[in-house]
Amino acid sequence: MxxxxxxxxxxxxxxxxxxxxxxxxxxxxxxxxxxxxxxxxxxxxxxxxxxxxxxxxxxxxxxxxxxxxxxxxxxxxxxxxxxxxxxxxxxxxxxxxxxxxxxxxxxxxxxxxxxxxxxxxxxxxxxxxxxxxxxxxxxxxxxxxxxxxxxxxxxxCDNCQKAFRVWLKEKYGTIEEVNRVWNTSFWGHTFYEWDEIVVPNGLSEEWQGGQNTNFQGISLDxxxxxxxxxxxxxxxxxxxxxxxxxxxxxxxxxxxxxxxxxxxxxxxxxxxxxxxxxxxxxxxxxxxxxxxxxxxxxxxxxxxxxxxxxxxxxxxxxxxxxxxxxxxxxxxxxxxxxxxxxxxxxxxxxxxxxxxxxxxxxxxxxxxxxxxxxxxxxxxxxxxxxxEDKIIDSRINARVAIVFDWENRWAIGLSSGPSVALDYVKEVHKYYNAFYERNIPVDMIGVDEDVTPYDIVIAPVLYMVKQGHAERLKQFVQGGGTFVTTFFSGVVDENDLVTLGGYPGELRELVGIWAEEIDALEPTSTNEIVMQEKVGSLSGNYTCNLLFDLIHAESAEVIATYGSDFYKGMPVLTRNKYGNGQAYYIASSPEQAFVQDFIDTICADNDIVGEMESEQGVEVIAREKNGETIIFVMNHNNEIASFDTAERPYTNVLTGESYQGKINIAPKETFIFIKGEEAK
Missing domain, CATH: 3.20.20.80 (Glycosidases)
Known part of the structure; x- marks a missing residue:
């Protein structure tokens, strides 16, 4: 409270x-x-x-x-x-x-x-x-x-510049370590004294308001x-x-x-x-x-x-x-x-x-x-x-987590390629939206969060893999979890240094593939995701765009391939069995229809369903407190829509009205139910 x-x-x-x-x-x-x-x-x-x-x-x-x-x-x-x-x-x-x-x-x-x-x-x-x-x-x-x-x-300012040098000393200890993690042998940037380091702004390493930088390590830090x-x-x-x-x-x-x-x-x-x-x-x-x-x-x-x-x-x-x-x-x-x-x-x-x-x-x-x-x-x-106090201090219980990391977001934005159109937030939201459409609650978690409470963990565009994160993900999948990551993942460590030995770096064993090249085309240029056979809700062809990882399956099973260009027939969707769980790799940025069918498929595999079924635009989400479930139903549409309580009766705590079965809800209306209360 x-x-x-x-x-x-x-x-x-x-x-x-x-x-x-x-x-x-x-x-x-x-x-x-x-x-x-x-x-x-x-x-x-x-x-x-x-x-x-x-x-x-x-x-x-x-x-x-x-x-x-x-x-x-x-x-x-x-x-x-x-x-x-x-x-x-x-x-x-x-x-x-x-x-x-x-x-x-x-x-x-x-x-x-x-x-x-x-x-x-x-x-x-x-x-x-x-x-x-x-x-x-x-x-x-x-x-x-x-x-x-x-x-x-x-x-x-000068105070920030001096404090930045102190911060670097505390973080890295020696100027030699700073040179290593920043890869300053590139372009002759080797530092010998701390006061040679200057702030990365429009007068030094960055331009376009900080959207571009010559040295990602400096700007990231x-x-x-x-x-x-x-x-x-x-x-x-x-x-x-x-x-x-x-x-x-x-x-x-x-x-x-x-x-x-x-x-x-x-x-x-x-x-x-x-x-x-x-x-x-x-x-x-x-x-x-x-x-x-x-x-x-x-x-x-x-x-x-x-x-x-x-x-x-x-x-x-x-x-x-x-x-x-x-x-x-x-x-x-x-x-x-x-x-x-x-x-x-x-x-x-x-x-x-x-x-x-x-x-x-x-x-x-x-x-x-x-x-x-x-x-x-x-x-x-x-x-x-x-x-009154019916709702305060209640919790949302989610079996699905999506990883979000600000430092990963910074690193992608500073990466100097492969595409200016890559938007980390949009890619994360694409996967979140698929769960949202099915009224399935999601926890948004950081890379240090414990993943063991979840059945599904999704890390879109996990470009930066920080120390210890890959190992936690491996343990999660070995224990029976489902992990999903996408194109442009596992490329660098927390210092924005490329993990050598083939993309996706530390995730390679987990997902069972390696990426040889990354093609980047302007967003209107598309390829196809061609399903090899029907898998759950996935069937037929879908479009994809933006980035295209050219991957080779090692231990992973190929579920779908590219439909055109010189990499036609190469894998674009793979699934790798790892311990008691499985890890998926999606090698391009897919259309929303693919994401929805894919999420429906892995949710069915894990017996995860939403609180209620509803028409598009009707959001249903629940909080729990003291053994009771408080359910919110919100019609975001500009017209009447419906949701289905199935056979269970619910009472709107704001009005006392009772509902059961398929129910119409007015535009912009919100109902609040407490699950288990019998209709009056």
């Missing part, structure tokens, strides 16, 4: 009373009650207000805010205010300002504008966190601590270093808080598939994971579901916080469409269904000026409750009160 002070799904969001007068704040208190708002995140960007100079601190406004919220039945997720440093700090201490990819020193402005390796930033950020924790540790309103906000962005540097400043604030507040959970809001930080490392350091969900109007709902599952996977399946979403529209996309009626409620429940124990927004009241004045809010600029968005928000608030 997140916090015993409020044992229900938290409902609320970011609130900025420092932007409003007393009359407006009083009106907000009234409207919060109408909407069922019970948690407000405050103090996110208030550093300049809290600290006007090096030694002066003003917390009276925050005292009044916490007291006022608590008196009106609203608890507080208290931020540390360190997400944007004050102007006076930028003026007096230039080291706090970042240097960008092109080597330019930033002026004051924007946010995410502090160098994580600035002694000034670390000093004053930690001091602020300490003072806040000391002052508010025992305040009854505080139910969570929120450190900074949406960490991100890289810095290339700098991404690790920057992710670690930002994580370190989070930990410094976290530890300052914990000196005074050991029983209140501490988090910071992550950003889902954000590419620059290794969130599996971050999850280990957070009491509870929280993240901000901002899909576009055309984002596949399965991709949003996958991202929820990824955030849940950062702490081995523990529930997470939905820290931000918009009740209506965003302000920062090219076309900021409104959420259609019912969508906010449904996407909120989708988050809960996939493991969220909170539903929170950015923001509770729309800002009057600056860049987020057109970002949606529970309370619109008109300032009253007679709006569509407020009515929908109030409806959801009432339902969450009605649900």
């Amino acid at each position: 997140i916090n015993n002070r409020l044992p229900k799904i938290w409902y609320g969001g970011d609130y900025n009373p420092e932007q409003w007068d007393d009359v407006t704040i009083s009106e907000d208190m009234r409207m919060f009650k109408l909407a069922g708002i019970d948690v407000a995140t405050v103090n996110v960007f208030s550093w300049a207000l809290n600290q006007p100079d090096e030694t002066t601190y003003h917390f009276t406004w925050l005292d009044e805010t916490l007291d006022r919220l608590y008196e009106n039945g609203v608890y507080v997720c208290l931020a540390t205010s360190t997400a944007a440093h004050p102007a006076w700090m930028a003026k007096r201490y230039p080291d706090i300002r970042r240097v960008d990819f092109e080597g330019r020193k930033r002026q004051f402005g924007g946010r995410h504008n502090s160098c994580p390796n600035s002694p000034t930033y670390r000093k004053y950020a930690v001091r602020m966190a300490n003072k806040l924790a000391e002052r508010y540790n025992d305040h009854p309103a505080v139910v969570a601590w929120h450190v900074s906000n949406e960490y991100g962005g890289y810095c290339y 700098y991404r690790r270093f920057q992710s670690d540097s930002l994580l370190e400043v989070f930990k410094l604030e976290r530890d300052a808080i914990k000196q005074h507040s050991s029983d209140i959970p501490i988090t910071t809001n992550l950003m889902g598939l954000y590419p620059e930080l290794d969130y599996f490392k971050w999850g280990k350091e957070m009491d509870i994971v929280s993240w901000d969900n901002y899909p576009s109007i055309d984002t596949p709902v399965s991709l949003t579901a996958m991202t929820h599952d990824l955030m849940r996977g950062l702490k081995s399946g523990q529930p997470f916080m939905l820290m931000e979403q918009t009740p209506s529209q965003q302000n920062w996309q090219p076309y900021n469409a409104l959420k259609r009626p019912g969508v906010m409620r449904q996407w909120s429940y989708q988050a809960v269904a996939h493991g969220a124990d909170t539903v929170m927004f950015f923001q509770l009241r729309r800002s009057r000026g600056a860049t987020e004045k057109y970002h949606g809010a529970v309370i619109e600029h008109v300032g009253h409750e007679h709006t569509r968005v407020f009515r929908e928000s109030a409806q959801l608030g009432k339902e969450l009160i009605q649900l």
Whole structure:
């Protein structure tokens, strides 16, 4: 449970009373009650207000805010205010300002504008966190601590350059080892002194904003270093808080598939994971579901916080469409269904000026409750009160895991070939979507996660195989598991050095093949996957594109071959028996129809089925708690669709209505059942 002070799904969001007068704040208190708002995140960007100079601190406004919220039945997720440093700090201490990819020193402005390796930033950020924790540790309103906000962005300043060299010394020990893992004998890059190493930016090894690099090892390590540097400043604030507040959970809001930080490392350091969900109007709902599952996977399946979403529209996309009626409620429940124990927004009241004045809010600029968005928000608030503690702290039990690794993603992006069109996230989502379509739950796991609880483990485009990972996968398959990997896998180690002896390197024995060459064609050029015979749901021909591994079967059985080009007849789908299990290799990027038939086949082999059968666009997922199964059914379609409960009766806990058999569900509607409750 997140916090015993409020044992229900938290409902609320970011609130900025420092932007409003007393009359407006009083009106907000009234409207919060109408909407069922019970948690407000405050103090996110208030550093300049809290600290006007090096030694002066003003917390009276925050005292009044916490007291006022608590008196009106609203608890507080208290931020540390360190997400944007004050102007006076930028003026007096230039080291706090970042240097960008092109080597330019930033002026004051924007946010995410502090160098994580600035002694000034670390000093004053930690001091602020300490003072806040000391002052508010025992305040009854505080139910969570929120450190900074949406960490991100890289810095290339002198402080970062010096800290990078220290980081390298700690990681590799000697300059000789750095030369080895970076392969610096290439292009005469051998280093003899630590201070010869410079940051890889537009002035040295990289170009196109960091999309390309001459030395993958250098650039890969700098991404690790920057992710670690930002994580370190989070930990410094976290530890300052914990000196005074050991029983209140501490988090910071992550950003889902954000590419620059290794969130599996971050999850280990957070009491509870929280993240901000901002899909576009055309984002596949399965991709949003996958991202929820990824955030849940950062702490081995523990529930997470939905820290931000918009009740209506965003302000920062090219076309900021409104959420259609019912969508906010449904996407909120989708988050809960996939493991969220909170539903929170950015923001509770729309800002009057600056860049987020057109970002949606529970309370619109008109300032009253007679709006569509407020009515929908109030409806959801009432339902969450009605649900009480039925859902919080429940878990999702999955027999399938998909491996996701940020460092592998970085390495693929930096690989200097073979194809600019290779998108790691798209390839992962392709396989996730096939399970999603069958209402089969999936855990998104990191490469260090224990795989023994699963029946199926899939690692799409596992280009980088880190030390020990291949051995864990072998043990998993030997024990009876089913493992699947794809083209462009097993190519390099964690230093982006090619594993010699033939692709897929350390996975070669497990999958029973070796890849001689990799063909890369522009995405519209396709080949065929020709089944040798019907295998489960797989039959006939399918198309594939992008990359084409030219593989040779060793111990593996050939299930399908290429249908054209000079490698016609070479294997494209193989299966290798290994111990008591089996390992598949898919040598190209297949069309979705192949992936769906393939997943159906291996699920049938493992007796894995979804919670219910449903029409396309109707999502069914379950959480479990105390022996009960809570089932969410969501119709994401714009028309009526159906699902089938089979012979078992279910009762909608929100309405008390009973259902059995094939049931129609309205567009954008959500039903919540507790399995085992008999129809009334």
